[in-house]
Amino acid sequence: MNLIINAELCEPPSEISCFRDITLYAKIFVFEDVLVQCPLGTRSIYWKWLKTHGAHDFISQLIKETEIEKGFKIASKKANININRISCENVSFIISSMSNMKKKGKR
Numbered sequence: 001m002n003l004i005i006n007a008e009l010c011e012p013p014s015e016i017s018c019f020r021d022i023t024l025y026a027k028i029f030v031f032e033d034v035l036v037q038c039p040l041g042t043r044s045i046y047w048k049w050l051k052t053h054g055a056h057d058f059i060s061q062l063i064k065e066t067e068i069e070k071g072f073k074i075a076s077k078k079a080n081i082n083i084n085r086i087s088c089e090n091v092s093f094i095i096s097s098m099s100n101m102k103k104k105g106k107r
Helices: 016-030 043-052 091-103
Strands: 002-006 033-038 061-064 072-075
Touching (some): 002 016, 016 033, 016 091, 033 043, 043 061, 072 091
Parallel strands (some): 002 033, 002 072, 033 061
């Protein structure tokens, strides 16, 4: 199963270190792939941002908004976890939600 994170959640006001923690946990313990879903024409910009800030290690692929992928989604709307940013305040909630998925056997 995939974890799909909306690309806007890797940029401020999200904390890049917390974004990296989420992707590390997801890739190592819960999901097969971690995908970052980008608006059309922005994949190279987001890749450069992630690479410059050392947050690309656990990203499997950057996908376009128009690409349909099944998986557990983190975004600001229409997702399994609806959040506006990834920060120290919500990292444990996100990890807990992903862990619950694994316990339910939906890997």
